[in-house]
Amino acid sequence: MNKDKLIISRRKIVTGLASTGGLLLAGCSSPDLPPTYGNVLRMGDLLTYRAFRMLLPRQSLVREYDHQDISASPAIGTSNPADPQGNLFNAERGARYDRLRAGGFADWRIKVEGRVARPGSYSLADLKALPSRTQITKHTCEEGWSAIAQWTGVPLRAVLEASGMLPSARFVNFYAYDETAEGLDMLDALHPQTILAYGMNGRDLPLAHGAPLRLRIETQLGYKSVKFLDRIVVKDEFDDLGKIGSLQNGWAWYVGI
Numbered sequence: 001m002n003k004d005k006l007i008i009s010r011r012k013i014v015t016g017l018a019s020t021g022g023l024l025l026a027g028c029s030s031p032d033l034p035p036t037y038g039n040v041l042r043m044g045d046l047l048t049y050r051a052f053r054m055l056l057p058r059q060s061l062v063r064e065y066d067h068q069d070i071s072a073s074p075a076i077g078t079s080n081p082a083d084p085q086g087n088l089f090n091a092e093r094g095a096r097y098d099r100l101r102a103g104g105f106a107d108w109r110i111k112v113e114g115r116v117a118r119p120g121s122y123s124l125a126d127l128k129a130l131p132s133r134t135q136i137t138k139h140t141c142e143e144g145w146s147a148i149a150q151w152t153g154v155p156l157r158a159v160l161e162a163s164g165m166l167p168s169a170r171f172v173n174f175y176a177y178d179e180t181a182e183g184l185d186m187l188d189a190l191h192p193q194t195i196l197a198y199g200m201n202g203r204d205l206p207l208a209h210g211a212p213l214r215l216r217i218e219t220q221l222g223y224k225s226v227k228f229l230d231r232i233v234v235k236d237e238f239d240d241l242g243k244i245g246s247l248q249n250g251w252a253w254y255v256g257i
């Protein structure tokens with residue numbers, strides 16, 4: 001084969017692979033570059049992100065434990081988002097949270113917006129009517145503690161599918177009732193163990209652990225598992241989430257474990 005032909009056929013193969021990959025990954029065009037790529041302060045992210053994406057099969061499961069492994073006293077990172085003393089307190093959302101909690105979360109709904117064909121909201125009953133998943137996993141906080149608990153909820157994937165996520169979607173962002181927001185790429189968002197949890201250790205999700213609904217993202221460190229969920233926004237492009245996102249607060253966006 002002469003050199004020209006070789007170049008053409010290689011290009012064809014590469015283009016072919018890229019389009020198949022694109023379909024498989026539901027629009028993730030460059031899964032080996034973290035969205036923070038290009039930011040000198042975040043150069044380490046490239047290494048972590050690329051290493052994890054290369055070493056692990058794309059959706060390998062994290063370890064799941066047995067009932068006897070569940071921690072007797074589960075560690076707690078934060079408490080009530082309606083507490084004005086809390087360092088992530090937001091007055092408007094805190095007050096809204098307090099009212100919803102007083103009503104036993106009967107009027108609570110999670111909003112799903114952005115790049116979805118059917119934006120809207122789901123009550124706890126709506127979420128419980130979708131498929132559920134229960135998993136006993138280890139939570140690892142960036143501050144050095146860890147705890148094993150059983151989590152029950154709906155796979156995020158099922159909610160995204162119910163909302164008609166558009167093929168161009170690449171990121172999913174989560175907003176809480178306090179000043180917390182985090183984002184995931186599609187690989188983590190569609191991971192089978194990524195769930196919206198409404199149950200913990202066989203009971204309703206307790207207040208301290210994020211009632212009535214929290215994210216459980218088992219492939220990343222504790223702070224990515226946003227508690228007290230208010231809103232989910234599907235995006236085509238990366239969004240650093242401004243002052244309430246981890247990046248502008250000096251934390252990594254991707255913290256694989």
Ligand SMILES: Nc1nc2c(c(=O)[nH]1)N[C@H]1C(S)=C(S)[C@@H](COP(=O)(O)O)O[C@H]1N2
Nearest residue numbers: 075076077078141176180209222223225227
């Ligand atoms: N909304 C909200 N979610 C949050 C936090 C928070 O302060 N607010 N803290 C995070 C951190 S740093 C950790 S380690 C876990 C703690 O989860 P736990 O309280 O269930 O142990 O929640 C994460 N999710």
Ligand SMILES: [Mo]
Nearest residue numbers: 141142222223
């Ligand atoms: Mo944490």
